[in-house]
Amino acid sequence: MAINPKKTPMKEQKPEERIKNFDEVPFGYSEEEAVIEAERCLQCKIPKCVEGCPVNVDIPGFIKAIKEKDFEKAIRIMKNTNSLPAITGRVCPQEDQCEEKCVLGKKYEPVAIGRLERFIADWDAKRGMVIPEKNDRLNLKVAIVGAGPAGLTCAADLVKLGYDVTIFESLHYPGGVLIYGIPEFRLPKAIVKREIEYLTKLGVEIKCNVLVGRTFTLNELFNEGYSAIFLGTGAGAPQFMNIPGENLLGILSANEYLTRINLMKAYKFPDYDTPVKKGGTVAVIGAGNVAMDSARSALRLGAERVLIVYRRSEAEMPARIEEYHHAVEEGIEFLWLTNPVRYYGDENGWVKEMEVIKNELGEPDESGRRRPVPIKGSEYKIGVDNVIVAIGTVPNPLVARTSGLKTGRHGVVIADENGRTSLPGVWAGGDIVTGAATVILAMGAGKKAAFDIDKYLKEKYIYKKEISWVNL
C-alpha cells in the first residue's frame, strides 16, 4: 500500500469562529484517524525520532500499538518515559524534534507524532487514567521547588521510584507556565489539572502559596528533613527593552498579560474579578510562542488590530510553526525587521504612539542567526492602545540571592549535565538553568535530575557510600 505523502489532517475550529472564543483550536484525532496516521510510520530499525525527543519516548513502539489498536499498550509505553503526554502532544515544537528526524519526512511530510501522542493521552483520560502500583517506599524525602514542567516531571519520576515527594509552588495553582502562560485555546487548563491529578494520585504532595526564598529558605527545607532539593523555578522574570516611555500605562509584559488572562481568568471579567485591557490596537513585541499567545489572546479579547513587531525576519522567528500558521490565519499582522525605539503617551500617561525603526539583516550573531541592523532614518510612528512586551524572560533571582547558588549570565543557575548545582544536595533544571526554552526541554532536565537524585540518595543513604559532589 502506498504511503500517504501528507499527514492525516487534524480537524480544528475555523479561524473566523475561534477568534471569538478561548476554546481549544484543534479537535484532535478520532480513533480511525489515529490508526490511519499510525500506519504511515515506517517502524525504522534505528528510529531517528527517538533521538530527537528530549525525554526519549519509544515513539515507534507507541505508534505500533496505536496501529494495532492496542491503546492500552500505547499509553503504557508513553507513560514509561513521559508523565505529561497530553501536554507535550500539544505544546512540543515537534518540527524541531522528533518529527524533524522522522525518516519519512525526508521525502514526504513526517509522521504526525505530536498528534498521535495527544490522541493516546486523551484516550487515556477519557477512559479514566489507570494509576500504576506504587513501589516500596524508601522513606526519603525530596523537595521540588516550582510546579512547572521540570518540577512535575522530576516529581513523577521520583515518586515512582519510591521517594516521598513534595512540590512547593508560589502561585495558587500548580502547573507553572502551563497554567499562567500558555492560553486555554492552545492548552486547556482542564487538561493540565488532569495531568497534575495523575501525579497526586501517584502520591506527589503539592503545596501551593509557598515562595521558596521568602516563605522558606533552602536551608529550612533541609532542616525539615528533605534529603535532596530540585529547583525548577523557571525563567519567570520579564525583560523589558529599556527604551524611553516604556513605563507608560498600557505597556505591559507578556507575563502580566497572560497571567491575568490564563491564571486569573481575566477574559471572564467581571465574572472573575481580575481585569485586563481589551480592544483597540495591540502591538506585541517579539515573535516567539509567548508573542503568538499574547497576540492571539488580544484578538480574542476583541482587539481591532493586532500587530507582531519583530526585529528579525520570518526565517529567524522562534515560534512553533503551527502557532505562526494559526496566527496568520486569524488575521494577525506581522511587521518583520522592525523594532520599537520609543513610546509616546497622552496627557494621562497612557501610551498613544510607538516609534519603530526598520532593520536589515547583517552578519550572523552568536545565536547563528543574522543580526538585525537598524536602517538610519527609517523611523516611523504607529498608533497603539496597548503594547505587550514578549522579548523573553530570565530566571527570578530570589532563590539564588537567598541561598548563595552560583549563577551565570542573565541570572541562570549553573548546573552540570545531571542538574547538580554549586550547593550539595541541590539540583536545578529547566528554564532556571537554560534561560527561557521549551516545556519538553524542561521536562527532559527534570527527568535527568530525577535519575541522578535517585543514584545519589541510594548511594548515600542505602549503600552508605562515600560520595562527592561536583565542583562547579
Add this chain to the structure above:
Amino acid sequence: MFEITYKEEICPTIFLMKISAPFVAKNAKPGQFFILRVYEKGERIPLTIADYEKDEITAVFQTVGLTTNLLSFKNVGDYISDVVGPLGNPSEIIKYEGSVVIIGGGVGIAPTYPIAKGFKNLGNKVIAILGARSKNLLFWEERFKNLVDELIVTTDDGSYGMKGFVTDALKILIDKGERISQVTAIGPPIMMRNVCNLTKPYNIKTIVSLNSIMVDGTGMCGVCRVEVGKETKLTCQDGPEFDGHLVNFELLFERLKMYQTEEKIAMNYLEEKRRILNGN
C-alpha cells in the same frame, strides 16, 4: 484555605483581621507584605503585614475596591482561598545616633507599627507621627503611645490632636532642631511624596513603602514597575521600601490609575458577589 481568626472594624471602613497563616507568620519581618485571594474568582491583592505572632498575621485594610470589600464580608471562622508571603524585602532596621521618625497616614498607620517596634528594640529614639482625616479614622494611638518616645497625632479637620497634615508636624520637629537620622513614611502616595519634598532640602534619609498594583507579587508580572533614581524597579521584588527622594511619584500616581475604569465596573457587581460569597 486560610482561616480568619479575628475581625474588628476598628474605624468606619477600616478593618483589622487576623488570618491563620503559620508559614507566613513564622518568617515575617517588619516592612514585608503578603498577597491574598479571597475566593475562587477573586483577584490577588497585596496587603502589608501589620503584625505577626505565632501562627497568625494581622492585616489592617480600608474598604476601597472590590477585593477589600469582599474581604470585609468575611467573618471569624470563614476561610479565604490563598495567602502567600512574606513577600518583599524587610525594612532595614539599624541603631542610629539621632532619632527615627515614623510617619503613618490613614490606613498606613498599621504597617508602621512593626517597623517602629523594630527600631525601638534596637534602642533608637522613636518619634511617631500619626495622621488621619478625622478623629473617627484614627486608630492604634494607645498602642503607639506605649511603644514610642514621643507621639504626635494630626487630623486634617482638627477634630483631634494637631490640626493639619503629618508634614506640618514633621516641619515643627525639624524647625525645633530635632536631630533626625531617618524618616519612614507609609500612607497615601501624596502624603509620602509631600514628606519627601519636605525632608529633601534637609537631606534627611526618608524611606517610603510603595503600594503599587500587583498580580503575582513575586517578580513575575512587572505591573508594579516604579522608577527609582531613573532606574526601573519592581516594588514586589526590589521594594516595597525605597529611598523616597529617588522615587518618581508622578509615575506612581499614574500607574495606580491603570485599572480605574475596570475597578468601577467591578464595584457594580459588589452586591451580587457578596451573595455568592455568603452562599459558600
